[in-house]
Amino acid sequence: MTRAVLADTGPLYAAIDPDDQHHARAQAQLQTLADDELSVVIAYPILLEAYTLIRYRLGSGSASAWLEDVRTGSAWVNPSPQDYRDAAALVGRFPDQSITLFDATLATLASRLGLSVWTYDHHFDTMRTDVWR
Secondary structure (H helix, E strand, C coil): CCCEEEECHHHHHHHHCCCCCCHHHHHHHHHHHHHCCCEEEEEHHHHHHHHHHHHHHHCHHHHHHHHHHHHHHCEEECCCHHHHHHHHHHHHCCCCCCCCHHHHHHHHHHHHHCCEEECCCCHHHHCCCCECC
């Protein structure tokens, strides 16, 4: 795989919503990713989560435009069945945290692929996932 980062929902959403508190940060980081020639890879569960969030918060037009943009501007990857099983076990190791199965799946996938995660979520630090900053 080329040099890449796995995207979490937070920065994907923040990049398109000008009212999001992380919008300027996400926009600047997109530029840094491009300058550093790092590809953005989106796992299918994150694609679904981000699309749904955009659709409910910004409307179907914004969601459709975003989907077209990421369809042509990013790679997509499907977690394996084992990634999902490992993610379920990972969630169970942190019962006192509000780690979602989306995040645990992304952390598991990142570990398997040897990629950093582009995220604003502190739970990835808790899971000891390499975070792209």
